[in-house]
Amino acid sequence: MLAFFSGCVPTVNTQTLESPSIRSIFADCSRDADQWEIRVFADAWTKGGHLFFATPTHNESHTIESIRASPTGQSDELLIQLPIEANPDEAATNQSSAFLCTETVLNTLYWRVSVFDYYSETESDCWQWGADIDLGDFDYGNCEFRDPSES
Numbered sequence: 001m002l003a004f005f006s007g008c009v010p011t012v013n014t015q016t017l018e019s020p021s022i023r024s025i026f027a028d029c030s031r032d033a034d035q036w037e038i039r040v041f042a043d044a045w046t047k048g049g050h051l052f053f054a055t056p057t058h059n060e061s062h063t064i065e066s067i068r069a070s071p072t073g074q075s076d077e078l079l080i081q082l083p084i085e086a087n088p089d090e091a092a093t094n095q096s097s098a099f100l101c102t103e104t105v106l107n108t109l110y111w112r113v114s115v116f117d118y119y120s121e122t123e124s125d126c127w128q129w130g131a132d133i134d135l136g137d138f139d140y141g142n143c144e145f146r147d148p149s150e151s
Contacts, residue, residue: 019117019124020044020076025148027111029084029101036097038064038113040078042125045069045118049078052112052140055105056133062094064113078115107131112143 020042027038040049049064068077085091088098099105110133114126126143 018044019120020046020115021125022113022115022127023075025113025127027148029099029106031101034084034101036080036082036084036099036101038080038082040064040113040115042076042078042115043074044076045073046076046078046124047116047118047121049113049115050123051080052138053099053130054110054133054135055099055108055131058088058098059138060091060093060097060099062097073118076115108133110135112140114143 021044023041023043025038025040027036029036038051046066046069048066051060051062051064053060062080062082064078064080066076067079070076080094082095082097084100085096085098090096091098099109109130110128111130112126112128114123116122117124123141126141127146127148128143129145129147
């Protein structure tokens with residue numbers, strides 16, 4: 001005997017979806033696990049996100065992946081977990097970080113997190129916070145200064 005199952009799949013009207021905005025960001029560095037964890041919560045589907053963080057002497061750029069998009073297109077959660085490399089020269093983009101969980105690093109760290117529109121794949125929103133450093137040759141557009149701990 002064969003059984004057929006069908007389920008209801010929500011229909012999303014892509015014409016009415018707004019470009020995603022960041023609702024909140026959770027950024028934590030665990031000294032016990034030697035790992036960074038950055039979660040971004042958006043109010044619509046994203047095409048992923050981007051993390052850039054830097055000190056005056058070092059910078060890193062990482063892709064943040066969507067891990068939990070709502071079926072109706074009304075929210076998205078993005079996550080990146082970056083183990084901290086014992087040898088900073090071995091840190092790899094999208095895989096690990098050279099930034100330690102020390103007060104010195106945390107006090108000199110500049111952050112920029114952005115999300116991309118699901119359909120146009122362009123940056124739709126970004127937040128920046130932390131230390132005021134010279135971004136020099138980096139061609140990042142204007143971004144709101146917003147401390148995630150206040151969201």
